Amino acid sequence: MQPTRLAWLALALVVSWSSVGRCSTVIHAGRMIDGRSEEPLLQVTIVVDEGKITSITRGYVEPKPGDTLLKLTEHTVMPGLMDMHTHLQSQHSKDSYTERFFMEQADYALRSTVYARVTLLAGFTTVRDLGDNGVNSVALRKAIDQGWVPGPRIFTSGKSLATTGGHADPTNALRGDNRRDAGPLEGVINGPDEARKAxxxxxxxxxxLIKLTATGGILSMAASGQNPQFTEEELKAVVTTARDYNMTVAVHAHGTEGIRRAVVAGVDSIEHGTFMTDEVIQLMKETGTYWVPTNMAGEWVAxxxxEPGYFPEIVRPKAAAIGPAIKETFIRAHKAGVKIAFGTDSGVSPHGQNSREFELMVAGGMSPMKAIQSATLEAARLLKIEQRLGTLEAQKVADIVAVKGNPLENIRLMKEVDFVMKDGVVYKKP
Ligand SMILES: [Zn+2]
Incomplete structure (x- = not known):
């Protein structure tokens, strides 16, 4: 036989062997929430191949020889959950204000792998990380993508942008000789040119993506939790520059004026939005700006x-006054029909408890189905990845989670995710 013919035969054998021998994962789902439909489907077969969903069929289809069958017939299966507001670098404690003087970057990085793992095992296969010390979340994203550590798919902003003395100025309240004049490198800007550079x-x-702090915040060592901290020109410069690099802009804001300026500048999401007026809600509906409420953060700081002595005295009154206000805002803004994407601010509250947010959203008047959609399709839309993630449909990435029972009847079940698949790989099984 000629060498070329031999090569062709070998190739043909390899091709036929790989198509015959390819093993799929077959899931029998008792109930399926696809992230898009208003009603769940009952008794469905989902086939996963090489990290993708290849088919979804009504009824329980028998697996082919060699396939792996996962029986989730008493479960509700849904798309991998997405949290649009986390901080995987840290978890708030009494020591948070002092640990930055003692922890090395490597300490932060290693500890964040623990938080990433519990987040994934809680069913969150994708997160936005909205603010770290500048390098940690990028390294963590790489470690997860490389398969070095388990964790969610990360979309990170790196260091948040602030103005001098603003919510994300890393030198706030330091002793005079340590209180340097931070600049764009550290994410602190004053004026449009520095905004572009940052x-x-x-x-x-x-x-x-870009995260900026358009108003004061609760946990920073500064007096106001809600005053506007960026000018309209600075916000506009951030947004137009971010677009040049195909980045979205997420904006921390509690006070009305800061929210209004950010929405007018064309940002993609308002985080917290505690003191949104009806007028601002109307404006957000017109511009299509997403709101990421983070009810959990409000509840936790309140x-x-x-607890006496838990917060420094400059922080405590802000936590007591701003935290509880989010409840009433949620009821009002949800009723008004603003676009809502799920977010928790985990890292303020402990990582892995993200699904508490579902309970708070439902308590605020949202249907369980809409709450789940806010953490699947709506979150994917905010990230602009809805073509590949956020729903259970053929050709989508196989990020699939499940809870036993029916979370549409009992939303608390979302806290008991016991099946987690990300990119077709199973991380947790009942
Ligand atoms: Zn945050």
Missing amino acids: VRQRYKDGAD EKSK
């Missing part, structure tokens, strides 16, 4: 503000 620096750092 965005470009995040691109250079490897960030996926609770901790009652």
Whole structure:
């Protein structure tokens, strides 16, 4: 036989062997929420091949020889959950204000792998990471993508942008000789030119999107939790530069004026939005701006503000006053029909408890189905990845999670995710 014919025969054998021998994962789902439909489907077979969903069929289809069958017939199966507001680098404690003087970057990085793991095992296969010390979440994203550690798919902003003395100025309240004049490299800007430079620096750092703090915040060592901290020109400069690099912009904001300016500048999402007026809600509906409510963060800081000595005295009154206000805002803004994407601010509250947010959303008037959609299709839309993630449909990436029972009847079940698949790989099985 001629060498070329031999090569062709060998190739043909390899091709036929791989198509015959390819093993699929077959899931029998008792109930399926696909992320898009208003009603769940009952008794469905989902076939997963090489990290993708290849088919979804009514009824329980028998697997082919060699396939792996996963029986989730008493479960509700749904798309991998997405949390649009996390901080995987840290988890708030009494020591948070001092640990930054003692922890090395490597300490942060290693500890964040623990938080990434519990987040994934809680059913969150994708997160936005909205603010770290500048390098940690990028390294964590790489470690997860390389398969070095288990964790969710990360879209990170890197270091948040702030103005001098603003919510994300890393030098706030330091002793005079340590209180340097931070600049765009550290994410602190004053004026449109520095705003543009800070965005470009995040691109250079490897960030996926931009986060900025348009108003004061609760946990920073500064007096106001809600005053506007960016000018309209600065916001506009951030947004237009971010677009040059195909980045979206997420904006931390509690006070009305800061929210209004950010929405007018064309940002993609408002985080917290605690003091949104009806007028601002209307504006957000017109511009299609997403709201990421983070009810959990409000609940957590309000609770901790009652614990004597937990917060520094400059933080405590802000936590007590701003935290509880989110409840009423959620009821009002949800009723008004603003676009909502799921987010928890985990890292303020402990990682892995993200699904508490579902309970708070449902308590605020949202249907369980809409709450789940806010953490699947709506979140994917905010990330602009809805072509490949956010729903259970043929050709989508196989990010699939499940809970036993019916979360549409009892939303608390979302806290008991006991099946997690990401990119077709099973991380947790009942
Ligand atoms: Zn946050």
